[in-house]
Amino acid sequence: MVSELISKYIWLVQTVLKAGSGGLTFEDIASRWEDRWDSDYPRRTFINHRQAVADIFGIEIECNRSTNRYSIRYSDALEGNSGAAWLINTFTVSNLLSLSRERLSGRVSVENIPSGQTWLTPLMEAMTKGVEVSFRYQKYTSDSGDILHVRPYAVKEAERRWYLVGWCLERDAMRVYGLDRIRELTLTGSHFRMDPSFDIDVLLADSFGIYLPEDGQKALPIVFRATQREARYLRDLPIHPSQVELPEEPDHPTHPAVFRIRVIPNEALLLELTRRGDRIDIVSPAEIREKVMQEHRKALQLETNNNTGI
Secondary structure (H helix, E strand, O other), X not given: OHHHHHHHHHHHHHHHHHOHHHOEEHHHHXXXXXXXXXXXXXXXXXXXXXXXXXXXXOOOOEEEOOOOEEEOOHHHHHOOOHHHHHHHHHHHHHHHXXXXXXXXXXXXXXXXXXXXXXXXXXXXXXXXXOEEEEEEEOXXXXXXXXXXXXXXXXXXXXXXXXXXEEEEOOOOEEEEEEHHHEEEEEEEEEEXXXXXXXXXXXXXXXXXXXXXXXXXXXXXXXXXXXXXXXXXXXXXXXXXXXXXXXXXXXXXXXXXXXXXXXXXOOHHHHHHHHHOHHHEEEEEOHHHHHHHHHHHHHHHHHHHHHXXXX
8 A cells, every 4th residue: 555655665764864874784674674564675675665765755865885884864854855854753653653552542642634534645646656636526615526637736734634736627727625625536547747846835935824826916024013922922833934023112012022924815814813812913014904803893793792692
């Protein structure tokens, strides 16, 4: 199975990384493989896995010909490669939980992301092979689904949901699809050539969440003040990668910390700013401040109506 293969690739990367710069001989790796997977590790299989790790994750398992030991330069492997780092960290946690399920039962809790369980593996397989996928997509606003053919460019997790970003042949445009709305996905026999310069993080650099930027849309600088307590959360977990902290404003003692983000405003961003309540205060631009205030007014009106029985 593809998921088992990926798990073995991750294991190989983890095993070699743990050895550090000194590396491991093939015999060392084969011995650890036998302990973990309870089977022999032919050299040909190791060579194939080593090549797959390079192709899929962009991580080179290098061999020092003078010592015949294999190693990975950690900085080259993971720094600046958030996708590979995420996969390795995720599989590490998954394997640890599986191996320690009985010993740690009731002591480890992780958030469930249902949308990734069914279609994430076949989509990653399609991306690796460069083949189109076909599926029935059922929107929340429709009882019937459309049959679509999509070139899978990337997958992205946001707000505990997985999304597919790809070129839809029926729409002749880039689209985003929630994996939890996909039905009956299959890999077709049609191949496509992926643009080697494509980068999902670059595509969404000015976006908030999973919204694709539309033609002509430009990121706006949004400045807001925050309470000291909220500022601590914001420093640890920024609202957006573009977030920077500006000099404090002592003239605003309740909200002295000041932050700026550059992002294309959308509904998700408004909800994110609104949910922080009075812990932040939008400074500019005026239209964003007004929209957030409108959301607060609607919430207040709803609560008022509920309390008065209207």
